[in-house]
Amino acid sequence: MAKSIDVSDLNIYYGDFLAVEGVNITIPAKSVTAFIGPSGCGKSTFLRSLNRMHEVIKGAHVDGKVLVDGNDLYGADMDPVNVRRLIGMVFQRPNPFPTMSIYDNVLAGQKLNSKKLKKSEADTTVERALRQAGLWAEVKDRLERPGSGLSGGQQQRLCIARAVAVQPEILLMDEPCSALDPISTSVIEDLIHELKTEYTIVIVTHNMQQAARVSDDTAFFNLAGVGQPGKLVESGRTEKIFSNPDNPATEAYIQGRFG
Numbered sequence: 001m002a003k004s005i006d007v008s009d010l011n012i013y014y015g016d017f018l019a020v021e022g023v024n025i026t027i028p029a030k031s032v033t034a035f036i037g038p039s040g041c042g043k044s045t046f047l048r049s050l051n052r053m054h055e056v057i058k059g060a061h062v063d064g065k066v067l068v069d070g071n072d073l074y075g076a077d078m079d080p081v082n083v084r085r086l087i088g089m090v091f092q093r094p095n096p097f098p099t100m101s102i103y104d105n106v107l108a109g110q111k112l113n114s115k116k117l118k119k120s121e122a123d124t125t126v127e128r129a130l131r132q133a134g135l136w137a138e139v140k141d142r143l144e145r146p147g148s149g150l151s152g153g154q155q156q157r158l159c160i161a162r163a164v165a166v167q168p169e170i171l172l173m174d175e176p177c178s179a180l181d182p183i184s185t186s187v188i189e190d191l192i193h194e195l196k197t198e199y200t201i202v203i204v205t206h207n208m209q210q211a212a213r214v215s216d217d218t219a220f221f222n223l224a225g226v227g228q229p230g231k232l233v234e235s236g237r238t239e240k241i242f243s244n245p246d247n248p249a250t251e252a253y254i255q256g257r258f259g
């Protein structure tokens, strides 16, 4: 079941450095929310705080609240490993395990969660995940070949298959198309459109056309100055943010006047 995310008064630190300050936002379920803003404003940092990947870095921590359908992600009884299973992540560079077969790559998340599957269950999971990632037809006859033998765009879809194989509720995508050619980018964008019927999707992108094409909602982040923390300037329906934003900085950024 896809879930909504409610963030309140979130501050995100690297040691003493406050990287992102005071974020308040609701990310609706079963829709695509794009994070945009100039380099260094904290988009990726904020994204990683949404599945507790941020704290993997030594000294990194947050204060404030992140609720997923009312459950506090940072609550004392919340296991970060479980959080990362429920909230999957796809990175900028496709990162399949290169020597592992396509089949085993899809199941890699399951194995990390030390979930033992019968062969028939494993086969079903692999097919389902590859179909969801729009890759099944292209790889069904070479599942035992290494993941590294696929094109960049196919590798990224393999990573999406790996992320959905564990049946997460939310998918976080950090510039998932920035290393891909326009055709592979378009395939992934179509896929994002299909996946939102089942998942809540959050995507960081530098590409304004992409944000406008794929997202239902957009959040614009900015820096007040060098060394200052990043802040959420405004968020709302993508149509509104792109055509009639409340803040002049949002309009300037979208029109390419800075960043």
Ligand SMILES: Nc1ncnc2c1ncn2[C@@H]1O[C@H](COP(=O)(O)OP(=O)(O)OP(=O)(O)O)[C@@H](O)[C@H]1O
Pocket (backbone or CB within 6 Å): 014, 017, 019, 037, 038, 039, 040, 041, 042, 043, 044, 045, 046, 057, 230
């Ligand atoms: N591992 C880290 N340790 C310390 N500071 C970091 C670390 N990663 C990022 N930062 C700092 O946090 C701030 C936000 O960085 P972040 O990468 O989240 O921004 P971004 O908006 O995603 O940038 P970009 O668009 O360039 O990817 C920056 O000042 C950055 O230097």
